[in-house]
Structures are given as C-alpha cells and as structure tokens.
Amino acid sequence: MQQSPYRALSESFWFPCLLAFLLRTPSFFVNHYNVDEITNFIFSKFILDGRLSSQWLLGNTYYLTYGFYIVISRIFGSYNLVALHMAHAVWVSLTTFFIYWAGRELNQKNKGGFWAATFYAVFSVAFLSKDFHAALAESLSLLPAAMSLFCFLRAMRTKEKAAFVLAGFCVGLSALFKAPSGIMVLPMILVALVIEGSWLVIISCIACGLILALAFPFAFIEDPVAGFFMAIKNITNVKEGYIRAYDNIGFAYLFAKLALRSFLLALAAFPLWFMAFGAVRKFFLKKAEIIYLVMTFLCLFVVTTLGKRVFFHYFVFLLPTLALLASVSMISKLKEGVPNLLLKGFALYTFISVAGFSADGLFQFSLKNEISQKVIDEVIQTTKPSDRIYVWGLAPQIYFYSKREAASTQIWADKLAGFSPGSPAMEYMRATGKTLTLPDSIIQDLRLGDHQGELRQAPKALAHSLNEKELLTIAEILDSISPENWKKLISDFFVRPPVLFLDTSGANHRNFGTYPVSRYELLQKFLYDNHYVRRKTVEGIDFYYLSPSALDRKP
Numbered sequence: 335m336q337q338s339p340y341r342a343l344s345e346s347f348w349f350p351c352l353l354a355f356l357l358r359t360p361s362f363f364v365n366h367y368n369v370d371e372i373t374n375f376i377f378s379k380f381i382l383d384g385r386l387s388s389q390w391l392l393g394n395t396y397y398l399t400y401g402f403y404i405v406i407s408r409i410f411g412s413y414n415l416v417a418l419h420m421a422h423a424v425w426v427s428l429t430t431f432f433i434y435w436a437g438r439e440l441n442q443k444n445k446g447g448f449w450a451a452t453f454y455a456v457f458s459v460a461f462l463s464k465d466f467h468a469a470l471a472e473s474l475s476l477l478p479a480a481m482s483l484f485c486f487l488r489a490m491r492t493k494e495k496a497a498f499v500l501a502g503f504c505v506g507l508s509a510l511f512k513a514p515s516g517i518m519v520l521p522m523i524l525v526a527l528v529i530e531g532s533w534l535v536i537i538s539c540i541a542c543g544l545i546l547a548l549a550f551p552f553a554f555i556e557d558p559v560a561g562f563f564m565a566i567k568n569i570t571n572v573k574e575g576y577i578r579a580y581d582n583i584g585f586a587y588l589f590a591k592l593a594l595r596s597f598l599l600a601l602a603a604f605p606l607w608f609m610a611f612g613a614v615r616k617f618f619l620k621k622a623e624i625i626y627l628v629m630t631f632l633c634l635f636v637v638t639t640l641g642k643r644v645f646f647h648y649f650v651f652l653l654p655t656l657a658l659l660a661s662v663s664m665i666s667k668l669k670e671g672v673p674n675l676l677l678k679g680f681a682l683y684t685f686i687s688v689a690g691f692s693a694d695g696l697f698q699f700s701l702k703n704e705i706s707q708k709v710i711d712e713v714i715q716t717t718k719p720s721d722r723i724y725v726w727g728l729a730p731q732i733y734f735y736s737k738r739e740a741a742s743t744q745i746w747a748d749k750l751a752g753f754s755p756g757s758p759a760m761e762y763m764r765a766t767g768k769t770l771t772l773p774d775s776i777i778q779d780l781r782l783g784d785h786q787g788e789l790r791q792a793p794k795a796l797a798h799s800l801n802e803k804e805l806l807t808i809a810e811i812l813d814s815i816s817p818e819n820w821k822k823l824i825s826d827f828f829v830r831p832p833v834l835f836l837d838t839s840g841a842n843h844r845n846f847g848t849y850p851v852s853r854y855e856l857l858q859k860f861l862y863d864n865h866y867v868r869r870k871t872v873e874g875i876d877f878y879y880l881s882p883s884a885l886d887r888k889p
Contacts, residue, residue, distance in 0.1 A: 350451035393568030506547020727838030741832035841874030
C-alpha cells in the first residue's frame with residue numbers, strides 16, 4: 335500500500351531541514367546581528383594575515399568557531415556577511431538533520447524525529463535576532479552537540495562501544511566551538527553509572543572520544559607540550575578576566591536576572607517549553623533517556639550563568655534538549671488524541687512568535703548600541719584603504735564597515751581598560767567597587783551611563799609613564815611594561831602606528847564613557863610623543879590623527 339504524501343512528509347527530515355533554512359533567509363539581507371560576528375571575522379583575518387599565530391588559538395573558547403570564519407573568509411573573502419549567514423543557514427539545517435535522528439532514536443519512531451527537528455527549526459529563531467539569528471559560537475556548537483545526543487541515545491539502547499566513543503568525541507568538538515558545551519559529558523558519565531553494562535568501560539569509551547577531540551588542536555603545532563601549557567595559561571586568563579570578573583555580584587541579583595530572562599525566553603517559545611516540561615512531568619524516572627536529557631538540560635542551564643552575565647544567546651545551548659523532550663510529549667499527545675482547539679492555539683502562538691522575531695531578523699529592531707554611519711563615513715573619507723586605525727572602546731564595527739585594518743590585535747579595549755562587559759548594574763559595581771541592593775541593581779540597569787562620576791582611579795598597573803625612558807630603546811621601553819596586553823598594544827603601535835586613533839568614551843558607546851584615554855598615562859604619552867592631533871569630534875567620538883612628521887606616508 336502506497337504511503338500518503340502527508341504521512342511521508344510528517345515522518346521525513348526534509349521538511350524540518352528545509353524549514354530551518356527558509357527561516358534563516360532574512361539574515362541574507364541584513365548586516366551583522368551581533369558584534370561577535372564582526373570580531374570573529376576580524377580575528378580570523380588576523381590569523382590569515384599572520385598577525386596572530388595558531389598558538390594564540392590554543393585554550394581559546396572559540397577555537398573551531400574561528401576555524402569556521404576562516405573557511406568562510408578563504409572561500410568568499412573577508413568580512414562577507416552574506417556568505418556567513420548563508421553558511422550558517424546550512425549549518426542550522428544540518429543541526430536539524432541530526433536532531434531528527436536523535437528524536438527518532440529517542441522515540442523509536444520517524445514521527446519522533448520529525449517533531450524534534452521541527453520544534454528546533456521553528457523555535458531556534460523565536461527570539462531576539464541579535465542572540466538567536468546570529469552566527470555565534472553557541473549556535474555553531476549545536477551541530478556536534480546534536481550529533482553527541484544522537485550517538486549517546488543510540489549507545490544507551492545498543493550498548494555499542496563505538497557509539498559511546500563517538501558521543502564523547504562529538505562533545506569534544508562541540509566544546510571546541512564553544513567551551514562551556516563540554517559540560518554535556520557530565521550527564522553521560524552519571525548515566526553510565528546506572529545503565530546496564532560495565533560503567534568503567536562506558537566511561538573509558540566516552541573519555542577516549544572526548545580526549546581525542548580536545549587533542550585535535552595540538553596536531554597542528556610544532557611543540558604540543560609547550561602548546562598545552564599555553565592553552566592552560568589562556569584558559570586561566572579567561573577564568574580570571576571574564577568568568578570571575580563579577581565575583582562580587584550577589585546571588586539575589588543573579589537569581590532575579592536568570593529568572594526574568596528564562597521567563598522571557600519561555601514566553602517567546604511557550605509551546606516548546608510547555609511540551610518539553612510536559613514530557614518531564616509524565617515520563618521522568620520512567621525512562622532513562624528522559625533522565626539523561628533532563629540532566630543535560632540542567633547542566634547547560636547552569637552554563638548560562640557563567641560570569642553571571644546571563645546573556646540571552648547562552649540560552650541557545652538549551653534548544654536541542656528542549657526539542658527532544660518536546661517531541662516525546664507530542665508523540666504521547668498524538669497517541670492520546672490532542673484537542674483540536676489546543677493544536678490551533680499552539681499553531682497560532684507559534685506563528686505569531688516566529689513571524690514577529692523573523693521581522694526583527696529582517697528589520698533588526700533589537701539591534702542597539704550601533705555606531706553612526708557618520709562616524710564610518712568620516713573614517714573612510716579621512717584615511718586611505720591601506721591605513722591602519724585604532725579604536726579605543728568596544729566598537730569593532732568601525733574597523734569592519736570602514737574596511738580599515740586595526741593597528742593592533744588588541745581590538746577589545748575593555749581588557750586594557752580594566753572593563754568587562756555586562757549589564758549596567760554589573761558594570762557600575764565593577765567600576766565603583768560598590769555593592770548594590772537588588773532594587774538598586776534593577777534601577778541601575780534602567781539608567782545607562784548615569785554613574786560616570788563615581789569611579790575609582792585607574793589601576794596603577796595601567797598608568798605607566800615614559801617620561802624618564804625617552805632615551806631607551808624600543809625593546810627596553812617594552813620590557814618596562816608589565817601587563818602583557820598593554821605590552822602587545824604598544825609593541826604593535828611601534829611597528830606601525832595608527833594613522834587615526836578614535837576615542838569612543840565621549841559617546842559612551844556600550845558604557846565605555848567611564849574609561850576615557852585621559853585615565854591611561856601610557857596611552858596619553860604615546861599620542862603626545864607621536865604628535866597626534868584631535869581634529870574633530872563626530873557623534874561624541876574624538877578623532878586623533880597622526881602628524882605627517884611622525885610617519886613617512888608613502889603612496
């Protein structure tokens with residue numbers, strides 16, 4: 335008997351994979367969604383141009399993400415956002431494909447795969463475009479994460495050693511795209527302790543796969559041992575400079591922020607969350623696979639709190655497990671008979687949510703803190719394409735859209751300034767050393783830039799003076815600078831000083847107004863010694879131009 339077209343469609347992976355691609359098409363007609371897309375391109379170009387070595391990538395939380403951007407740059411040219419977003423749409427479709435197979439394995443039905451893939455395809459765009467539509471590391475990490483879910487679910491059923499090895503390997507690959515996703519190995523180990531079979535053999539297989547994947551970066555360097563210690567150093571720097579930057583933030587504020595943001599995401603994708611938690615309510619403790627998925631969800635939920643920032647794009651990690659859990663609930667409800675009104679209500683809710691956020695994806699309502707086109711035009715008109723510039727602040731858009739190379743690889747001035755991006759309340763507490771109550775934190779989050787008069791003095795380690803070192807060699811001057819990032823900045827400036835230096839603090843772009851150049855004596859001295867002249871201010875951004883006498887600018 336021939337299968338009906340409707341039934342064939344409702345059991346195939348083709349429909350959700352195609353849907354996932356189509357829902358990403360608005361991204362083909364826009365510029366960047368998230369500033370991280372721009373910085374990933376810039377750092378990839380540094381690597382391609384030889385300005386950053388492959389060792390710099392070791393221990394980097396974005397290792398394979400940079401690799402993805404490097405491939406895009408090599409094939410389609412640097413800074414090609416259209417190519418990036420098209421490649422990302424294909425990537426999301428492939429992720430949908432593996433979620434289909436994970437759902438099929440979980441439910442032992444083709445329809446289970448169909449619903450898991452469809453839930454992911456639809457709700458992966460059902461939130462702010464800057465967080466859910468962008469080609470960020472979190473989204474890229476989901477392809478190997480989905481593969482690991484499929485492999486482990488299969489291994490739970492078949493007890494195949496190869497499947498356990500592949501599950502661990504795919505978790506390792508996912509971690510190389512975005513390090514925190516490596517936590518997915520923890521639920522695997524916990525489940526291995528209770529499922530049938532030798533837990534020692536299972537854990538050994540998972541560990542072998544994980545180690546094999548994590549060892550991949552060291553295959554491309556001459557000295558793997560030195561590379562290992564370099565990776566440890568880089569990981570430590572990330573821990574101290576990013577994860578622990580806001581250790582002073584109280585639990586009440588973190589909890590309130592996490593609860594509010596989780597609620598907003600659940601509201602935007604209510605059918606997904608409702609169906610997922612329906613599966614937990616009905617089948618938890620009845621199926622080992624559900625326990626595994628719930629533990630994976632909880633581990634990834636904890637990851638969203640790393641650094642206490644609770645950025646919305648961290649919640650992208652949760653989508654595959656939510657989709658798989660929702661598929662279990664959907665299969666159960668279809669078997670029992672779903673009220674027609676409920677189905678229509680969910681369909682309407684989903685349509686409104688996806689349509690609204692797709693409109694945001696096309697028109698970018700949620701994209702804030704953008705640099706004025708006047709600033710970009712001024713850079714283009716007053717510099718040559720071969721000139722290098724430097725932006726003091728958090729505005730890589732200036733490099734990207736002016737197509738001017740950065741004079742230093744230290745493009746994130748926050749690390750130089752002692753600043754770490756977060757919410758306004760978090761930045762206020764870090765800048766002032768004060769602790770806010772929960773109500774005050776909420777109020778401060780609504781008052782962007784109102785705390786500039788309450789700052790501590792700049793850290794002494796950053797306020798170097800060169801007044802007594804003018805007769806020393808460049809090497810001797812650099813040796814006197816202790817912070818490595820400042821040493822790298824000034825070293826790059828000595829090699830090729832920026833023709834244009836922009837200070838964004840006057841515009842208070844991304845709350846950088848609390849860190850003007852005047853706070854950093856080393857930077858001021860460099861500008862003074864090289865006869866930089868402030869010629870104009872555009873939209874609050876000061877333009878300092880290098881004096882022709884300080885640089886032989888041959889055409």
